[in-house]
Amino acid sequence: MSRSSAVSRSAVRDAAPLFAALGDETRLQLVMRLAAEGPASITSLSVNARVSRQAISKHLDVLSDAGLVRSTRRGRERVLDLAPDRLSDAHDYLNRISRMWDQAIGRLKAFVETDEK
């Protein structure tokens, strides 16, 4: 584990696209639905969606590029399913920021208590 207090620049470059992929209402809904109901085809994911099948397809491409979703061919349909590893990547990243924040709070508290300088 990286013990440095600074989260490296490469981590930012990795995490930003991940959050960006989650930062769209339609895509977040797709992720949720895959998490709740398991693998599904593009058409089935488009049912009851507020946008066209092609729009859903594009969103799934974005999620796939971000590594959040994987797809396999089955006959004429493409079946998507969630890739939980990337989800925990995002999770881990938020944890790191929270930890940095807690440390900062700790420093502030120590600073106030010792009345240093």
Next chain:
Amino acid sequence: MSRSSAVSRSAVRDAAPLFAALGDETRLQLVMRLAAEGPASITSLSVNARVSRQAISKHLDVLSDAGLVRSTRRGRERVLDLAPDRLSDAHDYLNRISRMWDQAIGRLKAFVETDEK
């Protein structure tokens, strides 16, 4: 504290802009820096940045709109600091998705074991 136990549509509407705000390299870097070094002014955050002071200012507005950052006036400068509550909101949301996924896995396992239909 979260408002609803179910991952509802309103939760999606709440979480998506949050992730969107984190989904930019420059903004993520700002969040990190605030988490690591505590409150800072716009100009100090612009030092060594790859973009102009105005660009940084706009990014801070976005983070502020998302509730991730708060600002207070101090003399002629505006001091920004992190709002950790929203950070844990994002955290909670990812946890909910992970939990849904785990349940789905559980269902799949049960399904296979019982060899039902």
Next chain:
DNA sequence: CTGATATGCAACTCAACGGTTGCATATCTA
């Protein structure tokens, strides 16, 4: 084979985003 279903591909529109420059305003500080 034929028709229905599932997807892929391409072109296009429109709005939002990230970034810039220029200038105005407010607040210190010497």
Next chain:
DNA sequence: TAGATATGCAACCGTTGAGTTGCATATCAG
């Protein structure tokens, strides 16, 4: 007061993103 510092505001620009429509292709079911 005068100059330097910190920010705000507005206009503008190029790119990307989300969405659409239209059509082509592949696969399944009868």
